[in-house]
Amino acid sequence: MNADALTAERIGLDWLRAAVAPVGAFGRRHDERIAPYGPGDEAAAHDEIAEAVALAARLVPDEVGVVRAALRALPEPTPIVARARAGDPLNDVDFYELGRFVDALDLLVRAWDSAGGEGPRRPPALDGVRAALAPGREQPGFYLADGFGPGLAAARAALAGAEAAVDRERERIAAGVRDVLGIDPAGDEFVVLRDAYDGPVPGDVRIVRETPTYRVLAITVVAPQRDAAFAALADAEDAARRVLSDRIAREADAVTAVTRALGALDRLLARVAFAQRWGGCIPELRTTGIVFADATFAPLAAALAARGHRYTPLSLALAGVAVLTGPNMGGKSAALATAGFVCACAAFGVPPPAASASIPLLETIVWLGGDGPAERTRLLSSYAAEIVRAQRALGGASPRALVLVDEFARTTGPREGRALLIAFAEALRSRAAFALAATHFDGVAEAAQVEHLRIAGLRHRAIAAIDGADLDAALDAINAAMDYRVVDARTGDPASDALALAQLLGFDAALVERARRLYDSE
C-alpha cells in the first residue's frame, strides 16, 4: 500500500507503524521482510488479523506485556551461531551469551504460558543448546568447566601444581634474599639501597639496573614445567572450545528456527496488544465499499485521552465517491483520517479498531489538503502544491485507491474552487476510485452526481459561551454538544453551525449577532 509522507501523517500511518512495531530485534527483522498487504493478499491479511483478534480475546493483557518485555530482553544469538556454522571456534563470552539466550527463552515461554498462550505459537525450547552448555552452567554464568573435555581436569591440575612449585621456588629465593640482604621483597622486582647492602646478590636474583646509590634486583624463577603446563592447558581449553563450537553449529538451524518463530510472535503480539488497547474487528476484505461502524481514529483518541477527553467513534459507508459537509470542529477531517486509518490497519495486518468493517486492501491512499513536509519546503504556493498533488492522485486513481480530500481549493476563489472540486470528483467517480471529499462549498455532491454525506452537527445551538482560550473547556463543551455521526445529507438540518460555534468559543456576541443578521438576509 502506497502512501506518501503527507498522507502517512494525516491518516495516522506513522503512528500506526510505531504502535505495532515489534519490540525485539527478531521481530524487527521479521517485520522488515513483510510488505503491507495489497490486492490479492486478502487471505493472508485475514488470517493474521483473525489470529490477533482471537489471541487478544484469549490472552491476559498484563501478561501480554510481560511476554513482550521478555521478547525485548532476548539477547541476540544469530551472529554467534552463524560463526559456529561457518566453522569458527566460539569463545567463552559467546557460550555465556548463548546460555543467556536459552535462559531468556525459558522466561519467555513461562510468560507465554502464564498469559494463556500455549498452542502453535508457543516458542520451541532449545534443549540441544541447553544440554551442550550444561557443564559450564552449574554456577550462574559460564565457565569452560572440566566436563567439556577429557583432558581439562588433568591439565588444570598440572598447571595448578606447577604454579605452586613456582611459588615455592620463588619463596625459597625470597628467603635467601631476606637472609642475605635483610629485606623482604614484596614483588618479583625490588630495590636495594647500596648503603643498606652492596655485596654480591644471591643466586636466582638478577640485577636489572645499577646506580651509584641503589640497585634494582629481580627474582628470576625459571619454570619450564610451568610453561609447558600452561601450554598444555591452553591446547586443552582450545580443543574443548572447538568441540563445544561444533555442537553449537549442529544446533544452529534450531536456533535460527527459534529466532524466526520469536520474530513472528513479536509481530503478532504487537497486533494483539493493539487490539487489546483499542478494540479490533476482523474486517471483511471486499472491494465493494469502505464501510465501518464505531471506528476509532486511534492517534486522535490517544491524544484526547492524554488530555482527559473522550473520543467519539464514528461510522461510515462509502460506496465510491462522496462529498462530506458539516460544521467546523464536527469531525470532517477526522472522518477522512479514520477511513484511511481503518484501511491502513488492514493493509498492515492489524485489527481495525471498529465494531465491524468491510473494506478493500488498497494499492494507494492519497491525502489532499494542507501542507506536508515536502510542501512546506517547496517554492510552490499551497494552492499550486495542492493542484500538483491532485493531478498525481488522479494518475493513480483506480478501484484500489482511496483519495481523501480535505477542503480542496479552499485557498483560491470560492467559485473557481467549487468548480474545480466538482470536476475533480467527477474524474474520480469515472475512475471508480474510492474518495471522500470534505468541503464547505455548497452543491458539490449534486453537481458531480456523487453521494452527499454530512456530519450531524450541533445537537442544540442555544449554548453558553465559554472562554475560547481554555482549550480543554472548549473541547468538553463541543464534545457535549456535537453529534459526530456521518449521516446522509438529505436528512435533517444541513446548517453548518459556524456561527453557533463562534458563539460557543466566546467570540464577541455582538459580532456573532451581526453576522447572523447578515447571513439571514442573504
Place this chain on the structure above:
Amino acid sequence: MAVAAGRSVIVVGTAKNTGKTTTFNALRAMAKRRGSAIGVTSIGRDGEPADALDAEPKPRVRLSAGTIVALPAGLMPRSPALAILEVGESSALGMMVFARVVLPASCEIGGPPTARAMRATIDRLRALCAGPVLVDGAIDRVAPLAGGDDAVIVATGAASGATVAQVAAAAAEVVARLTLPGRDAAHERERVVRVWGALDARDADELLATAAGATVVVDDPTRIAIRGALFAKLRGAVDLRCERPLRVVACTTSPVGRESSLSPRALVDAVAVATGLPAFDVVADLYAAGRDAA
C-alpha cells in the same frame, strides 16, 4: 587504608611509566596477604606486555585465583579460562565482562568508555566481590570517583622529571588539582561563581580579572584544565572549590625512569613533603609520612 576498608582505590600516574601498574600490583598483593577478595578493573587499557608507544616492557597484571575482574570481552585471556559471571555494557573492545579468576592469569585490563559506565562497573564489582575494588586509572578520567568514598593514589616517578625536585613539584601540582576542596557553606565567600564544564585558560583569565576573592566552583577536580603558574595564580586569587571532591590519600614513587634514575629515599621524602601526603616506594619498601602524619 582504603583497601582494608573495602572501598575502591584508583591509581593514577602523573605521567607515563611512573609505576602505576607496579603500585596497582602492590595493592593487589597486599589485599591477597590480608585474604581480601578483590575486584579489579581499569580506566583505559593496561597490563599489556609492552608500552604501546615505545615498546618497553611493562609489568603484567597478574590476577590470583578468586579475583573478580571487569574487562572488555576483547581482552579476555583465552587461557586459563575465566568463569564469566555476567556481561555489562559495550566498550571499544567489546562488551564488559565480569569474571572470576579460577587459575592465576596474566592479562591486559581495559575499562568502559564513559564515566557513568565506569561508575556502574566499579559498583557492580564491589557487589560481586564484596571487597575492595582496585582501578588502574588515568588522571584525566577519575571523574567517576568524584564525590564518593573511593580513594585515589597518585603514582609519580623519574619519568615525570629529571631531578628529585622536578618530580616532587610535578606531583605537588597534580595533587593540588586533585585535592580541590568541596563546597563548604560556612567558608563560602559572598560572591560564588559556578563554572560549568572545563575551566580552561580563557575562563581563568576572565576569573582573574573579574572574580578575585570570590568562591569559584567547578563540578569536580578533573574539570580544571589549567596547569602551572596560571593554576597557582588562580588558586591564590580565588577560593577554588568543587561540587564533588576526590579523596587523594597517598603517593607512590618510582625512582627508575627511561632516561634517568633518582635516589629512592630522597624521592619518597621529597614527594611526601611537596604533596603533604604519605609517600611510598613499593619496590624499595620505603615510606615517608605526609603533612598530616607529621
